[in-house]
Amino acid sequence: MSVDLQTVKRVARLARIAVSEEDAERMTGELNAILGFVEQLNEVDVSGVEPMTSVTPMEMKKRQDVVTDGNKAADIVANAPATEENFFLVPKVVE
Amino acid sequence: MSDLTRLTISQARAKLRGKEITATEITEAYLSEIGRANPALNAYVAVTGDKALDMAKASDARLVKGQGGALEGIPLGIKDLFGTEGVHTQACSHVLDGFKPRYESTVTANLWADGAVMLGKLNMDEFAMGSSNETSYYGPVINPWRRSRLDTVVMPTTHQGDGGFVSAGGTRTARSLDNAQLVPGGSSGGSATAVSAFLCAGATATDTGGSIRQPAAFTGTVGIKPTYGRCSRWGIVAFASSLDQAGPIARDVRDAAILLKSMASVDPKDTTSVDRPVPDYEAAIGKPIKGMKVGIPKEYRVDGMPEEIEALWQKGIAWLRDAGAEIVDISLPHTKYALPAYYIVAPAEASSNLARYDGVRYGLRVPGKDIVEMYEKTRAAGFGREVKRRIMIGTYVLSAGYYDAYYLQAQKVRNLIKRDFENVFAAGVDVILTPATPSAAFGIADEDMAADPVKMYLNDIFTVTVNMAGLPGIAVPAGLDPKGLPLGLQLIGRPFEEETLFQTAAVIEQAAGTFQPEKWW
Numbered sequence: 001m002s003v004d005l006q007t008v009k010r011v012a013r014l015a016r017i018a019v020s021e022e023d024a025e026r027m028t029g030e031l032n033a034i035l036g037f038v039e040q041l042n043e044v045d046v047s048g049v050e051p052m053t054s055v056t057p058m059e060m061k062k063r064q065d066v067v068t069d070g071n072k073a074a075d076i077v078a079n080a081p082a083t084e085e086n087f088f089l090v091p092k093v094v095e
Numbered sequence: 096m097s098d099l100t101r102l103t104i105s106q107a108r109a110k111l112r113g114k115e116i117t118a119t120e121i122t123e124a125y126l127s128e129i130g131r132a133n134p135a136l137n138a139y140v141a142v143t144g145d146k147a148l149d150m151a152k153a154s155d156a157r158l159v160k161g162q163g164g165a166l167e168g169i170p171l172g173i174k175d176l177f178g179t180e181g182v183h184t185q186a187c188s189h190v191l192d193g194f195k196p197r198y199e200s201t202v203t204a205n206l207w208a209d210g211a212v213m214l215g216k217l218n219m220d221e222f223a224m225g226s227s228n229e230t231s232y233y234g235p236v237i238n239p240w241r242r243s244r245l246d247t248v249v250m251p252t253t254h255q256g257d258g259g260f261v262s263a264g265g266t267r268t269a270r271s272l273d274n275a276q277l278v279p280g281g282s283s284g285g286s287a288t289a290v291s292a293f294l295c296a297g298a299t300a301t302d303t304g305g306s307i308r309q310p311a312a313f314t315g316t317v318g319i320k321p322t323y324g325r326c327s328r329w330g331i332v333a334f335a336s337s338l339d340q341a342g343p344i345a346r347d348v349r350d351a352a353i354l355l356k357s358m359a360s361v362d363p364k365d366t367t368s369v370d371r372p373v374p375d376y377e378a379a380i381g382k383p384i385k386g387m388k389v390g391i392p393k394e395y396r397v398d399g400m401p402e403e404i405e406a407l408w409q410k411g412i413a414w415l416r417d418a419g420a421e422i423v424d425i426s427l428p429h430t431k432y433a434l435p436a437y438y439i440v441a442p443a444e445a446s447s448n449l450a451r452y453d454g455v456r457y458g459l460r461v462p463g464k465d466i467v468e469m470y471e472k473t474r475a476a477g478f479g480r481e482v483k484r485r486i487m488i489g490t491y492v493l494s495a496g497y498y499d500a501y502y503l504q505a506q507k508v509r510n511l512i513k514r515d516f517e518n519v520f521a522a523g524v525d526v527i528l529t530p531a532t533p534s535a536a537f538g539i540a541d542e543d544m545a546a547d548p549v550k551m552y553l554n555d556i557f558t559v560t561v562n563m564a565g566l567p568g569i570a571v572p573a574g575l576d577p578k579g580l581p582l583g584l585q586l587i588g589r590p591f592e593e594e595t596l597f598q599t600a601a602v603i604e605q606a607a608g609t610f611q612p613e614k615w616w
Contacts, residue, residue, distance in 0.1 A: 003491065012487065015474070016450075017486065034548060035488075044511065046504065056324050077456075081454060081455075081457075
C-alpha cells in the first residue's frame with residue numbers, strides 16, 4: 001500500500017499538524033519508504049495467532065477506588081501558556 | 096581535582112563512605128568538567144549546578160553521620176525524558192518549551208532517595224525518536240570517540256637507546272585521531288557521551304527500540320534495558336508505552352548493576368510495574384558461568400554485516416566458552432520482522448501519546464484563528480521532522496480501514512517474536528549472545544541516513560526484538576574496530592533475570608577490559 005498527496009494531507013489533518021504543500025510532498029515520499037519497508041509483514045502467516053495485548057503475562061493492577069490526590073489546581077495550570085483563575089484559556093470554541 | 100571524575104561509582108562509593116573524599120568535592124569536579132567540555136560535546140541541555148551542590152552538601156551531612164544511602168553523593172546525569180520537579184524537562188522538543196514539572200518521576204525519586212546528586216538534564220533525540228541524537232531541538236551530541244588512523248612513520252636508522260624501542264625495519268606505526276565528528280547513537284546520546292567523557296558518574300536513559308544499548312555500544316559504555324515492568328514509567332515522558340523502559344548507562348558492569356538496583360522498584364502509580372522485589376544485582380557479578388547455556392541465533396548474521404562485527408561476536412563466544420559456558424546454536428525465525436512490526440506499533444502508540452501536545456496545558460502555543468488552527472500551528476512549529484513523520488505513520492496505520500492490515504497484523508507478529516524467545520528459553524537456553532549494533536558509530540549528518548529514514552532505523556535491528564518481547568538486554572563493550580572505535584555485544588535474558596545478564600556481562604568485561612576515549616575536547 002502507498003499513500004498519495006491527498007492522503008498525506010488528510011492524515012496531517014487527523015494528526016492536527018499544519019503542513020505546507022512542500023512538506024506534504026516530502027512526507028509522501030518518506031511515508032511511502034516506511035510503508036514499503038513494513039510491507040514485508042504481510043508474508044508472515046499469522047493464522048491462529050492472537051494480537052499481543054500485554055508483553056508481560058499479568059493482570060492489570062487496579063487501585064482502590066478512593067481519592068488519593070487532589071487540591072492541586074495551581075500545580076496543574078502552572079505550565080499552561082494561558083490561564084485565568086485556574087482555568088486553561090483557549091480560543092473561542094462555540095460561536 | 097579532575098581525577099575524581101575518573102572514579103567509577105563503586106570506587107567513589109568506597110571513598111565517600113571511607114571519608115577520603117566528600118560529595119561536594121566530587122560534585123564540584125564534575126561541574127567544572129561539564130563547564131569545560133559541554134560546549135564541544137553538547138551532552139547537557141541544562142546544568143543544575145546550585146541544586147547539585149545543595150544535594151551534595153546534604154549528602155555530606157548524611158555521610159558524616161554514617162547514614163549514607165546506596166548512592167550517597169554520587170553525581171548523575173538525567174536524560175531529559177525524566178520529569179524532574181522544577182527542572183527543565185522537555186524530551187528535547189520545542190513543543191515542551193519552558194516545561195518544568197511539578198512532580199518527580201518515580202525512577203529519579205528513587206535515585207534521590209538513595210542519596211544521588213543531580214548534575215543536570217541530558218540531551219537526547221526529540222521524544223526519544225532517533226538513533227543518532229541528531230533529532231534533538233538542542234542540536235546533536237558529539238561522540239567523545241573519534242576514528243584513528245594507523246600511520247606508518249619512517250624512522251631514521253637509530254641505535255637502541257636505554258629503554259627505547261628497536262627500529263629494526265626502519266618504520267613503526269602510530270595512531271592519530273581523525274577530526275571527523277561522530278554521533279554517539281540515540282536516543283540516549285547525551286547519557287552515553289556524558290558517561291563516556293567523564294561528565295557524570297552514571298546516567299539514566301530509556302530504551303524503546305535500542306535507545307540505551309545502541310548508544311552504549313557506540314561509546315564504549317555499559318547499558319542495560321531491564322525487563323518491561325521492572326522500572327516504573329511514571330513521570331517519564333511517554334513515547335511508545337508498551338515498549339518504553341528506563342535503565343542506566345554506566346562505565347562498567349558493576350556500576351550499571353548498582354544504578355539499576357536503585358532505579359527499579361514496584362510502583363503502584365504504573366499499572367505495568369511488576370510486583371517483584373528488586374534483587375541485589377551487584378551480587379551476581381563474579382559468579383561463575385560454568386554450565387550456563389548460551390544461545391547464538393543464526394538470524395542475527397545479517398547481510399552486509401561488517402567483518403569486524405562478526406569477528407567480535409566470535410570473540411565473545413570464545414570468551415564465554417572458555418569460562419565454562421555451553422554454546423548452542425539457536426533459531427529465532429521471526430527476527431527479521433521485528434523492525435517492520437516495531438515501525439507500526441511504536442508510531443501508533445506515539446501518535447496517541449503525543450496527541451496531548453496541543454498548546455493548551457503546557458509548552459509551546461502558536462495562536463490561530465480558531466482552536467483547530469491553534470493546535471495545527473502549535474504542533475507544526477513544536478515537533479521536529481522525525482517526530483512528525485512518526486506521528487503521521489501512526490495516525491495512518493490506526494486510521495479507519497487500515498487498522499487490521501497494519502496494527503493488528505503487527506501485534507500478531509509481535510506475539511510470534513515473543514514466542515520465538517519463549518521456545519529457546521524453554522529448551523534450556525539461559526542467555527542469548529548477539530552483536531549490539533550492525534556497525535560502529537557513524538558520522539554526524541550522514542547523507543545516506545538523511546536521505547532514507549529506513550537506513551537510520553536499521554541501527555536498531557539487533558536491539559528492537561528485545562523490546563518487542565519485553566525482555567532484558569544489556570550492551571557491554573567488547574573491543575575496538577580497526578579504526579579504533581568501540582563495539583559492543585548484547586546479552587538477552589529471560590524476563591526478570593537481569594542478574595544472569597550482569598553475571599555474564601562481567602565475564603565479557605573481564606576478558607575484553609574497559610575502554611576510554613582519548614581526550615581531544
